[in-house]
Amino acid sequence: MVGGEPQKKKHIIIAKFSSVITTSVICILLLALLFIPMISGDAVSGNVVAAGPFNYSHVLVILALLAAVILLLNTSKFFSSLEHVNNNAKQLASGELNISDIRLDQARGLEVLARAFNDMKSNLLSFIELTKGNVIVLSDAIDKVSRSIEMSYKGNENIADNINHVAEKAQEQLKIVNRTIEGIEDISQRVDAIITNISNIENYVEENARITRSGTEHMDQFYAQINTISDNLNNTYEFFEKLNTEIKEITEVSEFIIRISEQLKLLGINASVEASKAGEYSKGFTVVANEINQLAAKTKDGIARIQSIVESIIKNSGFVSESISSCVASFNNSKETFNTVKEFFHTINSQSALLNNGMRDIYTQINQINNFTKETNTMGEALHSASIEISQKTQEIAAVTKEELAELEKIKQNTLQLNQMLTTIQNLTRKFRTAIVPVAKTSPKKLKIAFMSPLDHTFWVSVRQGVLYAQKELEDKNVHVEYRGFPAGYTAKEFVEALNNYIEQGYDAFAAPGFFVETFPIFNRLAARGIPVISFNHDFPKDVKRLAYYGPDNYQQGVEAARLMARALNGKGNILVARRDSGIETGIHELRTKGFVEQLKSFRKIKIIGYVNVEDTYDTVYKQVKNFLDNNRNVDGIFVAGGGPTGAAQAIVEAGLKGRTKVVCFDHDKDIFKAIRDGIIYAAIGQDPFGQGHDPIIYLYNYLVAGEKPPSDHIPTRFDVVDYHNVDDLMEA
Known part of the structure; x- marks a missing residue:
């Protein structure tokens, strides 16, 4: 208000x-x-x-x-x-x-007073539940701030110690920087000397490269001359071979002459014998015969001497031929060796060129190193100045850090006061009994309670808020409350896997909606083992054992929806019912629809003209309702038994029926409130989602610790009606 x-x-x-x-x-x-x-x-x-x-x-x-x-x-x-x-x-x-x-x-005759009380209660509930939500947020924030302050405090203490250490190290750094600058200057001098030596070496390398190039050229010329000598030796060797052949021929002629001399000698002897027989007349022939014998003897002697000389020549020629042959072979070998030497010289020449280029590169790099050394020297001097400044600043930071430590101590104290104030707020909210409260007794052993629910709609977000507040209430009672929310599109398999996982971890109690048939045998086994289970929002079938069901009386909600619809239509009109025919929440839809239809029987001028099968989504409700309105425009009211009522509101607007066709639905969120304020949705019945998240956990704790059973098998949630009378208050909350 x-x-x-x-x-x-x-x-x-x-x-x-x-x-x-x-x-x-x-x-x-x-x-x-x-x-x-x-x-x-x-x-x-x-x-x-x-x-x-x-x-x-x-x-x-x-x-x-x-x-x-x-x-x-x-x-x-x-x-x-x-x-x-x-x-x-x-x-x-x-x-x-x-x-x-x-x-x-x-409350006939007191409608205004009744609305005032309803609004007051709704505003108080909204305020308290918002306060509880804020308590959760603030508590988490305070915990985080406390941890952050503690970490900051310790961090600043470390910083203060480290800053002092840094200040000491900064002084050492100054000394190191001074030594480094001296070292850099020494390096600079040495680099200058290296540059000079490199320059001299480069000159030596260039001279060596020049000499190597000249030697290579001379070697090429000498190699050409060697080739010429080799060719001449080969020719001489051939000449001596030919000479030996000719000398051998002379020897053969000498032998022929010697044979002729032998025959002449024999002829002379024969002639002497014949001349002795002839007597006086043969004296001249005898002289001739003697001369022939002498000539044959002298010829033989001369030929013998010639043969001896020829043999000597042949012998010496053989030695010369062998020597020349050996010389040719050796020269050929030397030629190959010399060719290798020539290649080495060429390689040396190439390597000298590469060495010369490398020395030039080294010279360039040394120059760059020298320049960098000079720059480093300059930066070292700047570093020296910076080190002095750092030393001064660290001392200032150390002083500031000490001041921050004092301020953090104050913040820590303020955080403790804020936490105490938050505890006071919690105590104040407990004065308003909006939910079951935990027993004072603390569990002697660590308890684990698992709470499982969808998390695909604003309704379930409010359920989660209730769970978180229960966690806050039980945080000092040796209890761990595990919340597991399943986003849109989750499956029964995922739900069952999570449930079995909690069972394997030894959880002591469970709270879950009765959405999946696959879970029913599991919950029965838990009940047989004495592990309590509370269903909420959607109850299990009667053959599934549980400690209690905490949730809305869906039939009675349908009855109240019919009364609201009758009031919206002034007791007459045509109704369209949008409800689910199959799926996990069919039972809720059936009970709400049953209560709605049976209550409408008391309003004879109101009749139901159609049903559409929808799921609890905006899209399916919009599509089905729009299709119906396109063919039937005489619809005065639409009852949406589940989720997605704003889809029906949008279909009404598009059909041009705004102001005529009214919607009665369930659950509360900003979009529904806006449609109520726009006059499309007449009223929305709430079912205390915060309590559905909070109370089952507290009931389970009280049962486990103190043996207190829930007050009944079915603990009905309150239902709150939001219409045009109180929607503005809730929109502003």
Whole structure:
């Protein structure tokens, strides 16, 4: 409630009471006027008027009696309504907020007062649940801040120690930098000397390369001359071979001459013999024969000497030929060796060129190193200056860090005070009984409670908030509460796997909706082992054992939805029902629809003209409702038994039926509130999602620790109605 709304509603309530009192006074005056003539007689004459069968006085008496009966009935209803409102007010005054709204048909004559109480309760619930949500957020924030401050405090202590250490090291760094600068200067001098030596070596290498090139050229020339000598030796060798052949021929001729000389000698002997026989006449022939013998002898001797000389020549020629042959072979070998040497010289020449280029590169690199050394020297001097400044700054930082430590200590104290204030807020919220509270006893052993639910809609987000608040309430009671939310598109397999995983981990209790048939045997086995299970939102079948069911009375919700629809349509009109025919939440839809249909029987001018099968999504509700409205425009109200009611609102707008067709639905979120404010959704029935997340955990804890069973097999959640009367308050919350 904002602004002057409470004062305005107060005036309306006073006006309503004044109206009732005024009506009562008028009725009493009329009775007095009617009975005065009957008991006092004629006002003029003083005579009593006789009562006839059709006397005016009889009519007046009858009318007076009727008026008295009507007044009595109205007074009875008024006081009944007043009692109903009074009981609700007493509960509110005692801090009991976990109650359903006052039904307006039970507060006739006090509708404005009933709405005021409903709004007040809704605002208080909204405030307290928002406060609880904020407590969770603030508590988490305080925990994080506390941890952060603790870490910062320790970190700053380390920083302070490290800064002092850094200051000491900075002084050492100054010394190191000084030594480094001296070293860099020494390196610079050495690099200059290296540059000079490299320059000289480069000159030596260039001279060596020049000499090597000249030697290579001379070697090429010498190699050409060697080739010429080799060719000449080969020619000489061939000449001597030919000479040997010719000398051998001379030897053969000498032998021929020697044979001729032998024959001449033999002929001379024969001639002497014949001359002795001839006597005197043969003296001249004898002389000739002697001369022939002498000639043969001298020829033989000469030929012998020639042969001896030739043999000597042949022998010496053989030696020369062998020597030349050996010389040719050796020269050929030397030629190959020399060719290898020539190749080595060429290689040396190439390597000298590469060495010369490398030395030039080294010279360039050394120059760059020298330049870099000079730059490093300059930077070292800058580093020296920076080190001095760092040393000064570290001392300043050390002082600032000490101040920060003092400030962090103050923040730590403030955080503790904030935590205490948060505890106070929690204690204040406990004065308003919106949910079950945990027993004071702390569990002697570590308990583990698993809470499993979908997390694909705003409703389930509020359920999660309730779980987190239960975690907060039980944080000091040796309990671990595990929340597992399943996002959109989850499957029964995933749900069962998570459940079995918790069972394997030895969890002591479970809270889960009865959505999946596959889980029913598992929950029965848990019950047989004495592990308590509470179903919420959607109950298990009757053959599945559980400790209790915490959730809405779906049938009664359908009944209330029918009453709201009748009020929206002023008791007459055509209704379209959008509900699910199959799937995990069919049972909820069936019960709500059953309660809705059976309650509508008391409103004879309202009839249901159609059903559409939808799922709990905006898209399916929009599509099915739009298709129906395209073919049937005489729809005055739409009852959406599950999720996605804003889809029906959008279909109404597109069909041009805004202002005529009203929607009654379930659950609360900003989109639904906006559609209520726009006049499309008439009313939305809530089912306390925060309590559905919170209370099952507390009931399980109380049962495990203190043996307290839930108050009944079915713990119904309260339901709150949001319509155009209170939607603005909730939109602003």
